Amino acid sequence: MFRKILIANRGEIALRIVRAARELGVQSVVVYSQADENSLPVLLADEAVCIGPPPAASSYLNVRNILAAALVTGAEAIHPGYGFLAENAEFAAKCEEHNLVFIGPRPDNIASIGDKSAARALAQEAGVPVTPGSGPLASLQEAKAFAEEIGFPLILKASAGGGGRGMRVVQSHADLERQFVNAQEEARAAFGNPELYMEKYLEEPKHIEVQVFGDGRGEVVQLFERDCSVQRRYQKLLEEGPSLLDDGLRQRIADAAVRLASHIRYRGAGTCEFLVDKEGNFYFSEMNTRIQVEHPVTEMITGTDLVQEQIKVAAGEPLSWRQEDLSVRGHAIEVRINAEDPEHDFRPTAGTVTDVHWPGGPGVRVDSHVYAGYRIPPHYDSLLAKIITWAPTREEAIRRMERSLRETVIEGVKTTIPFHLRVLDNAFFRRGQVYTNFVARRMSS
Amino acid sequence: MQPRELKRLLDVLKDTDVSELTLETGEYKLTLRRGLGAAPAAAPVPYAAVPPAPAPAPVEQPAAQQAPEPAPSERLVDVVAPIVGTFYAAPSPDAPPFVRVGERVKPGTVLCIIEAMKLMNEIEAETSGIVREILVDNGQPVEYGQVLFRIEPD
Numbered sequence: 001m002f003r004k005i006l007i008a009n010r011g012e013i014a015l016r017i018v019r020a021a022r023e024l025g026v027q028s029v030v031v032y033s034q035a036d037e038n039s040l041p042v043l044l045a046d047e048a049v050c051i052g053p054p055p056a057a058s059s060y061l062n063v064r065n066i067l068a069a070a071l072v073t074g075a076e077a078i079h080p081g082y083g084f085l086a087e088n089a090e091f092a093a094k095c096e097e098h099n100l101v102f103i104g105p106r107p108d109n110i111a112s113i114g115d116k117s118a119a120r121a122l123a124q125e126a127g128v129p130v131t132p133g134s135g136p137l138a139s140l141q142e143a144k145a146f147a148e149e150i151g152f153p154l155i156l157k158a159s160a161g162g163g164g165r166g167m168r169v170v171q172s173h174a175d176l177e178r179q180f181v182n183a184q185e186e187a188r189a190a191f192g193n194p195e196l197y198m199e200k201y202l203e204e205p206k207h208i209e210v211q212v213f214g215d216g217r218g219e220v221v222q223l224f225e226r227d228c229s230v231q232r233r234y235q236k237l238l239e240e241g242p243s244l245l246d247d248g249l250r251q252r253i254a255d256a257a258v259r260l261a262s263h264i265r266y267r268g269a270g271t272c273e274f275l276v277d278k279e280g281n282f283y284f285s286e287m288n289t290r291i292q293v294e295h296p297v298t299e300m301i302t303g304t305d306l307v308q309e310q311i312k313v314a315a316g317e318p319l320s321w322r323q324e325d326l327s328v329r330g331h332a333i334e335v336r337i338n339a340e341d342p343e344h345d346f347r348p349t350a351g352t353v354t355d356v357h358w359p360g361g362p363g364v365r366v367d368s369h370v371y372a373g374y375r376i377p378p379h380y381d382s383l384l385a386k387i388i389t390w391a392p393t394r395e396e397a398i399r400r401m402e403r404s405l406r407e408t409v410i411e412g413v414k415t416t417i418p419f420h421l422r423v424l425d426n427a428f429f430r431r432g433q434v435y436t437n438f439v440a441r442r443m444s445s
Numbered sequence: 446m447q448p449r450e451l452k453r454l455l456d457v458l459k460d461t462d463v464s465e466l467t468l469e470t471g472e473y474k475l476t477l478r479r480g481l482g483a484a485p486a487a488a489p490v491p492y493a494a495v496p497p498a499p500a501p502a503p504v505e506q507p508a509a510q511q512a513p514e515p516a517p518s519e520r521l522v523d524v525v526a527p528i529v530g531t532f533y534a535a536p537s538p539d540a541p542p543f544v545r546v547g548e549r550v551k552p553g554t555v556l557c558i559i560e561a562m563k564l565m566n567e568i569e570a571e572t573s574g575i576v577r578e579i580l581v582d583n584g585q586p587v588e589y590g591q592v593l594f595r596i597e598p599d
Contacts, residue, residue, distance in 0.1 A: 034590060050588040051529055065589060068529040068561035072586035098562065 001315050002026050002077050005103070006070040007045070009081030010060060012369045012383060013291070014041035017079050020307035029073045031066055033059030035377035040369040047073055054379045060084045063091055070100050077101035077314055079307075083381070086290040087114055103314040105267050105289045106216065113264060113287045123284040126263035128256045131275070131283040133199040140180050146198055147176055155201040156180065158187035158194075169201050200283075204435035205275035207231065208243050208282070210257035211298045211306070215313060216267030221323045222254045223298050223306075230423060232346065232439045237416065238423055239294035240333040240394070241301050244432040245276065253282050260287065269295070269310050275436075293336065293386070296365060300332035300390040331394040333401050335420045337368075337410070338382040342419035348382045351375075354412035359404035363390040363397075376413065384415060394432075398424055419443075521595035522572050526587040530561035534583040542583075544576050544594075556594055559587060574598040 004027040007017045014030055018041050021028040030045035035054035042048040049069040052059030059065070061084060070078055078095050080086040086104065089111035095102040104110070113119045120130050134146045136159055147154055147170070156168040156179060168179045168186075180196070188194040211223040227243040228236045243250065257272035271288040295306045309320055340346040352375045358366045368385030376384070387404055391397040402424050405417050423429055428442050526532075534542040534557055543555050550556065550570040559566045578595040581587055 049529060049586075050590050052589050059589075064561060065529040069588070071562065072529065072531055 001317075002101070002311065004029060004046075004073065004075045005077045005079055005311065006031065006066070006073065006075035006100075007041070007079050007081065008060065008066050008085055009079070009083070010036050010039065010041065010369075010380065012367050012386065013081040013293075014039075015044065015369045016367055017081060017307055018045050020305065020311060023305075024308055024311060026311065029069065029075050031060075031069050033379070035379055039374075040371060049073060054377060056084065056379060063094060067094060067098055067100070070095075071098065075100070077103050077311070079103040079311070080290065082290050082293060087288070089114065101314050103268070103310050105214075105270065109264055109266055110289045113289060116286070119287060120284075122264060123260055126256075126259045128260045128284045129282060131199050131202070131285070134197050137196050137198060140177060143176060143180050143196070143198060144173070147173065150200050153201040153203060154198050156183040156196050156198055158183070158191055159197055160187065160191035160193040160195065170198075202275050202277050202283070204437060205277050206243070206245075206434070207236075207273065207436050208245065208253060208276050209271045209273045209288075209292075210254050211292075211295070212257050212261040212266065212270050212272060213306070213309060213313070213319060214261050214266035214268065214270070215319050216265060218262055218265045219319060220258050220261040220266060221319060221321055221326060222258050223302050223304065223326060224328050225250060225253060226294055226297050227434070228294065229434045229436050230429075230438055231436060236294065236336070237439065238333065238335050238420060239297050240331065240397070241297045242328050242331065244394075245280075249276070249280050249282070256282070256284065260284065268313055269306055293383070294334050296367060296386060296388045297332045297334045300365065300388055301328050301330055302326055303329065330390055330392045331397040332388055332390045333394075333397050334386050334388045335401065335405070336383055336416070337385040337387060337408075337420075338416045339376050339384050339413045340382050340416055341414040342416050343414075346416070348378075349414040350378045351413045353384070353410060355409060356411070357407070357409035358385075359387065359407035361404075363400055364388070364404050365390070370410070384410065384413075395430075398430070520597075521577055522574065522598050523592045524556060524568070524570065524594040524596060526559060526589060526591045526593055527568070528559055528561050528566060529588055530559040530566070530586070532581045532583065532585050532587045532593065533558040533560060533565075534579070544579075546576055546579060548576050550574065550576060550596065568593070570596065572596050572598050 005021055006029040007014050008031055010032060018028045018030065027046040029047040029049060030041045031049050031051045032039065032042045033052055033054050034050060036042060051065040051069055052062050078100055085091040087110055089107040092102040092104060092110055093107040112122060123130050132150045137143045152171055154170045156170060168183045170176050170179045183196055184194040187196060207228045208225050209228060210225045212220055213223065214220040224241060225243050226239050226241040228239045230238040253274055260272055261270060269291050271292050273285045274282045275285055276282040291307060291310060299306055339349050341349050353370050356370055356372050365388040366385060370384050389397050389400040389404055391400050405421055408417060423443065426442055428434065543557055544550060551573040552571050554570040555567045556570055557568050559568055574596040576594055577597045580592055
């Protein structure tokens with residue numbers, strides 16, 4: 001095991017890693033920007049090194065200062081947390097160059113699976129379904145032939161596109177001819193390139209992700225799935241596990257995730273994301289090669305510590321569990337409490353948290369770096385806390401979360417707590433009828 | 446001129462008797478006037494606009510009030526580490542240090558080396574003056590923004 005590790009992150013995840021290290025008997029060095037001098041991870045770590053001014057580009061992304069901090073403090077490994085440098089293959093390679101262990105996948109894993117088309121190809125090699133899609137469409141005839149093959153609805157996308165422009169949902173053959181020409185013109189106008197391609201369009205999919213863990217030598221276990229369909233503009237707001245899919249489908253999705261991770265001999269914690277349609281078809285969308293914000297959901301239902309496991313596996317220890325050791329117990333929900341005003345389009349609310357009181361009691365976990373008097377720096381994301389509740393059933397976990405959120409006091413800034421209470425009270429949510437358009441469709445006031 | 450440099454200049458001027466200073470370079474000309482009379486003296490300088498810290502710790506307050514105004518000779522300019530690394534006072538283990546306390550430096554004088562990832566980075570003085578304090582030992586790790594030297598400006 002390592003004697004000392006460096007944590008290249010901030011906020012709640014830096015604190016989470018400090019805690020995991022301490023329980024393992026490993027010393028922690030936290031690097032921080034001048035804006036985080038009085039933050040909880042800095043105060044609780046064994047050592048702290050200032051690496052730059054507040055902007056992330058000069059501090060939390062400052063590879064030279066982070067590596068220098070690891071070398072001068074004698075740290076043996078670097079935990080990148082999530083965000084910042086967590087999925088930067090170059091940074092992972094640089095760590096290795098300096099004989100520092102990167103607590104995460106090998107650089108080649110990060111690079112290959114992080115590239116959208118390479119990841120799609122790897123998934124297909126591993127026999128994992130991807131959203132059916134065409135290559136570039138030379139003509140309307142080609143588009144019609146493709147539509148014949150995979151069926152409607154379809155989505156037309158501009159090859160040079162992005163940001164939704166040039167994208168058209170097509171419901172029928174009659175629709176296709178008109179939409180194809182319109183989308184071409186839109187693409188030409190927006191990007192100077194009329195080229196289009198087509199993909200199967202999933203209406204109201206669920207976002208299901210499987211937690212995997214590999215030892216880097218081909219051994220991979222899966223720690224079941226989380227449902228992250230409650231999202232707004234691709235930002236997850238509430239996650240839960242296990243999903244409400246039937247057991248056969250859950251197993252097929254988990255098997256697919258294991259096939260992909262085994263195929264690339266994945267090392268460490270990773271998440272395979274899938275979109276699941278109402279007919280029970282599922283399609284791989286991407287793999288995240290890091291610990292995720294919502295990892296506590298999995299920890300609560302499997303009784304594991306994923307962050308400690310990351311450190312152990314990076315230190316060369318074998319996986320702590322075989323697949324048959326792992327099972328789901330009960331249900332867990334996590335809400336992300338952000339310093340945002342849900343009444344005003346979720347705009348960030350900076351300021352000082354003048355008073356704070358966290359919930360407690362059975363089955364409640366709070367991961368937060370916030371304390372009374374904490375000034376939220378304007379330079380980083382708005383996540384203040386994650387509250388996770390566990391209970392034997394989903395209904396009980398929901399009630400426990402409602403009671404926890406009503407116990408919570410955060411004064412001085414607006415938070416997303418009122419929004420979460422509305423979600424928990426929503427009839428569609430209660431019935432589990434939650435798809436990625438849930439917030440847009442069911443929560444708009 | 447960077448805002449930080451301007452603030453430093455204003456800080457230095459604050460406790461002097463200088464009432465007017467003109468600085469002219471190839472890029473700009475700056476004139477600062479300090480009237481000792483009523484109206485101009487009231488003009489706020491940037492740092493005056495910073496609101497007072499809320500509820501300072503009671504123990505600190507009397508101490509701060511009793512602190513004597515520093516004499517001009519005690520106003521020192523900090524030289525801080527611009528990068529994280531290992532501090533070296535001399536170019537090689539056998540060589541004499543770049544500077545000693547009491548020595549005169551000018552902009553461009555090498556004060557020390559900070560080694561980061563096997564690269565030696567020379568840290569130069571930006572002020573003319575006399576080295577009054579050296580706050581780190583040879584071979585000591587330093588972090589971003591750590592004060593290395595204090596220089597008494599001319």
